[in-house]
Amino acid sequence: MKLNRSHRLIAMTHYLLAHPHTLVSLSYFVDRFQSARSSISEDISILKKEFPNSNIGSIETVAGASGGVIFRPSIAPDQALERVQALCQELTDNDRILPGGYFYLTDILGDPDHLRLIGQIIASRYREAGATAIMTIATKGVPLAQAVSMYLNIPFVMVRRDSKVTEGATVSINYASQGQSRVEKMELTKNSLGEGEKVLIIDDFLNGGGTITGMLSMTKEFNATCVGICVLAEVQNPDREVAFDYQSLMQVVKSQDNTQLVEVLPGGIFDDHD
Amino acid sequence: MKLNRSHRLIAMTHYLLAHPHTLVSLSYFVDRFQSARSSISEDISILKKEFPNSNIGSIETVAGASGGVIFRPSIAPDQALERVQALCQELTDNDRILPGGYFYLTDILGDPDHLRLIGQIIASRYREAGATAIMTIATKGVPLAQAVSMYLNIPFVMVRRDSKVTEGATVSINYASQGQSRVEKMELTKNSLGEGEKVLIIDDFLNGGGTITGMLSMTKEFNATCVGICVLAEVQNPDREVAFDYQSLMQVVKSQDNTQLVEVLPGGIFDDHD
Numbered sequence: 001m002k003l004n005r006s007h008r009l010i011a012m013t014h015y016l017l018a019h020p021h022t023l024v025s026l027s028y029f030v031d032r033f034q035s036a037r038s039s040i041s042e043d044i045s046i047l048k049k050e051f052p053n054s055n056i057g058s059i060e061t062v063a064g065a066s067g068g069v070i071f072r073p074s075i076a077p078d079q080a081l082e083r084v085q086a087l088c089q090e091l092t093d094n095d096r097i098l099p100g101g102y103f104y105l106t107d108i109l110g111d112p113d114h115l116r117l118i119g120q121i122i123a124s125r126y127r128e129a130g131a132t133a134i135m136t137i138a139t140k141g142v143p144l145a146q147a148v149s150m151y152l153n154i155p156f157v158m159v160r161r162d163s164k165v166t167e168g169a170t171v172s173i174n175y176a177s178q179g180q181s182r183v184e185k186m187e188l189t190k191n192s193l194g195e196g197e198k199v200l201i202i203d204d205f206l207n208g209g210g211t212i213t214g215m216l217s218m219t220k221e222f223n224a225t226c227v228g229i230c231v232l233a234e235v236q237n238p239d240r241e242v243a244f245d246y247q248s249l250m251q252v253v254k255s256q257d258n259t260q261l262v263e264v265l266p267g268g269i270f271d272d273h274d
Numbered sequence: 275m276k277l278n279r280s281h282r283l284i285a286m287t288h289y290l291l292a293h294p295h296t297l298v299s300l301s302y303f304v305d306r307f308q309s310a311r312s313s314i315s316e317d318i319s320i321l322k323k324e325f326p327n328s329n330i331g332s333i334e335t336v337a338g339a340s341g342g343v344i345f346r347p348s349i350a351p352d353q354a355l356e357r358v359q360a361l362c363q364e365l366t367d368n369d370r371i372l373p374g375g376y377f378y379l380t381d382i383l384g385d386p387d388h389l390r391l392i393g394q395i396i397a398s399r400y401r402e403a404g405a406t407a408i409m410t411i412a413t414k415g416v417p418l419a420q421a422v423s424m425y426l427n428i429p430f431v432m433v434r435r436d437s438k439v440t441e442g443a444t445v446s447i448n449y450a451s452q453g454q455s456r457v458e459k460m461e462l463t464k465n466s467l468g469e470g471e472k473v474l475i476i477d478d479f480l481n482g483g484g485t486i487t488g489m490l491s492m493t494k495e496f497n498a499t500c501v502g503i504c505v506l507a508e509v510q511n512p513d514r515e516v517a518f519d520y521q522s523l524m525q526v527v528k529s530q531d532n533t534q535l536v537e538v539l540p541g542g543i544f545d546d547h548d
Binding site: 005006007009010011013014017018046047050051053054056098104106107109110111112113115116138139142143146147149150153154155156157158160161162167168189191192 | 279281283284285287288291292320321324325328330372378380383384385386387389390413416417420421423424427428430432434435436441463465466
């Protein structure tokens with residue numbers, strides 16, 4: 001009996017972690033474990049208490065015939081801040097400054113531990129935003145979008161700057177890049193996004209905001225709405241004012257001539273207490 | 275006491291799932307839960323038994339002063355096959371045939387559930403390969419590489435076909451594409467891969483094998499070795515013989531003139547019993 005409960009708690013934890021933001025019926029667990037509904041209910045009570053205690057997230061119970069439980073991952077703000085501070089420290093290196101105002105982040109974007117952390121933080125912040133899809137731009141936004149997608153359990157779509165023959169029909173728009181000085185094209189496969197989707201826009205680095213303004217136009221082309229914008233890092237005091245609301249995980253502070261790195265600080269996502 | 279055990283089992287399950295293929299010392303759990311070493315050892319015995327029972331993977335115990343536990347995720351072959359058969363069914367649609375011999379897979383590459391499944395299957399197959407890094411080509415290989423990276427807990431690097439100013443120095447090679455008829459370029463950021471890395475190559479779709487041959491050359495440029503090649507889907511009876519060993523999750527069977535889809539079948543990864 002004790003063993004059965006242990007077995008169920010381990011298996012249920014595993015199952016819920018792999019199915020975040022999804023209504024799982026009690027009957028699913030009753031069938032799977034061949035256990036009484038009352039035992040499963042007791043298991044759920046334990047999980048409901050221990051998930052927040054262990055900083056995993058919360059479990060909601062939905063009553064009624066079509067009821068069940070929903071696991072919503074979240075990370076405690078103090079733990080998130082502490083780990084991002086460590087990441088900022090790791091990024092504080094003049095070699096990361098690249099020509100053209102960019103900042104080298106590619107190693108972070110291929111690291112599974114960093115991606116898990118970033119995914120958890122962004123998914124925690126936007127867990128109530130009601131997003132139905134994530135939009136990002138290839139290539140470097142993709143790992144971030146995917147990490148968030150795993151924790152919010154909604155799909156992501158990849159906008160691309162280059163046209164490919166391997167995609168079928170696409171919708172393409174023009175946008176102003178690098179301080180309005182250059183017009184570029186971005187495109188998205190036509191059946192990537194449905195009508196009326198609620199889109200969370202994710203990108204790796206925000207300087208002038210041209211790419212994100214482009215993605216906002218793309219959203220309109222698909223008759224979708226944007227419910228949030230989040231970037232991994234932004235430049236403090238960018239060359240231009242940005243015309244949209246967004247959150248960042250980190251702020252990169254560079255010298256006035258943009259050639260030296262002064263500091264990397266936690267971003268606005270940690271100031272926000274709504 | 276019973277509650278403590280439940281708490282620990284849930285928290286340890288969560289922690290191990292987030293740290294696959296990583297040696298976690300018993301002391302970490304002793305400190306975290308303020309529990310006796312004997313209680314933690316008992317918890318580990320329970321996890322060691324229930325992880326395989328619940329089809330989560332295996333837990334190895336490493337003895338000695340620097341010892342601890344290592345969680346190795348795996349998916350049961352019959353469960354993997356069953357779910358891939360369902361995916362094959364979902365993909366059996368003539369609209370997926372694109373001009374140029376390609377097959378539309380982009381919706382799969384943005385779906386968190388499918389990516390979890392694919393990541394688990396590939397990571398199970400290559401769990402003993404000793405890979406230290408995953409290599410893929412942008413854009414469509416990236417979600418697959420990341421999914422595998424999450425379960426193998428090794429970083430992934432993104433080879434690109436286009437040059438970007440936002441990356442720093444890159445190594446670039448030329449490769450023959452589309453049946454040797456066109457020479458293209460691919461490049462990888464110089465400090466992405468260290469000397470002597472063991473690389474697992476991942477891509478979305480295999481037809482002639484030009485892109486993967488290119489990635490093999492890239493591996494050599496970095497003095498790395500390739501320990502495995504895996505693709506999500508391959509064309510059955512491709513236009514050309516492929517000159518390397520690989521595994522696929524699915525085989526796409528098209529009509530002789532390449533314009534009609536006949537069938538989508540589970541790939542060679544399921545035949546392999548070594």
